[in-house]
Amino acid sequence: MPTIFTVAAALLGAAVGSFLNVVIYRLPLGLSIVSPPSSCPRCDTRISALQNIPVVSYILLRGRCAKCREPISIRYPLVEALTSVLTALLWLRFGEDPLLFGIYFIFMAAMVAVVFIDIDHKIIPDSISLGGIVLGFAASFFTPVGWVDSLIGIVAGAGSLFLVAWGYHIITGKEGMGMGDVKLLGAIGAFLGWQSVLFTIFVSSVTGSVVGVVALKLMGEGRDYEIPYGPFIVLGALAYLFRGPELIDWYLSLMG
Numbered sequence: 483m484p485t486i487f488t489v490a491a492a493l494l495g496a497a498v499g500s501f502l503n504v505v506i507y508r509l510p511l512g513l514s515i516v517s518p519p520s521s522c523p524r525c526d527t528r529i530s531a532l533q534n535i536p537v538v539s540y541i542l543l544r545g546r547c548a549k550c551r552e553p554i555s556i557r558y559p560l561v562e563a564l565t566s567v568l569t570a571l572l573w574l575r576f577g578e579d580p581l582l583f584g585i586y587f588i589f590m591a592a593m594v595a596v597v598f599i600d601i602d603h604k605i606i607p608d609s610i611s612l613g614g615i616v617l618g619f620a621a622s623f624f625t626p627v628g629w630v631d632s633l634i635g636i637v638a639g640a641g642s643l644f645l646v647a648w649g650y651h652i653i654t655g656k657e658g659m660g661m662g663d664v665k666l667l668g669a670i671g672a673f674l675g676w677q678s679v680l681f682t683i684f685v686s687s688v689t690g691s692v693v694g695v696v697a698l699k700l701m702g703e704g705r706d707y708e709i710p711y712g713p714f715i716v717l718g719a720l721a722y723l724f725r726g727p728e729l730i731d732w733y734l735s736l737m738g
């Protein structure tokens with residue numbers, strides 16, 4: 483029995499991943515995310531329902547537009563597959579409580595959109611971060627987080643990272659973190675509580691630093707390549723969502 487629901491969750495995730503591709507492309511450009519229907523950016527041919535099946539269509543079309551053969555970015559099926567896998571995992575973790583699953587599903591989908599919008603444009607839209615703060619606080623009345631921890635999470639999230647960003651700016655004279663990251667952490671605190679904020683800052687700064695150092699080595703010293711910080715924040719938040727308390731216990735046991 484549980485298997486069929488997990489498969490259904492994976493299919494739901496793939497379909498929503500397909501929608502997220504539209505959101506990722508259109509939201510930062512200020513375009514409507516509901517209309518018009520998707521079309522090929524080169525020949526403007528409408529993408530039919532049959533050509534819009536997540537992942538499968540990409541493989542059947544061999545990664546090209548059916549009409550003009552313009553290559554389609556591999557990222558489209560990747561976002562669909564990623565969302566599909568995350569949704570299945572989310573169901574396995576929270577499926578016993580469908581309301582909790584629904585709330586975290588919306589949160590997770592928003593986080594996937596944040597990753598790719600930040601990579602493309604180095605911004606995190608307010609509609610997601612500020613919208614997430616409002617929605618996360620409202621949702622906390624229905625989750626184990628509770629509104630008190632959610633509220634502290636918003637203050638801790640937005641407040642602590644603001645201090646870090648401000649300190650970094652004072653010391654280096656550069657913008658290390660944008661206000662978008664600050665607001666995003668507020669939204670994470672709203673959904674997952676203040677404990678998740680500390681965890682997310684820890685995970686994102688460690689992974690971000692490692693990737694930053696490796697990127698610097700690969701690209702040569704002195705290059706000023708700006709790595710978006712949003713994806714690392716999302717990595718921390720999703721790690722907390724799936725295994726946060728266990729990971730904290732494990733870490734504390736290492737510390738003795």
Ligand SMILES: [Zn+2]
Pocket residue numbers: 522523524525526527547548549550551552
């Ligand atoms: Zn085309």
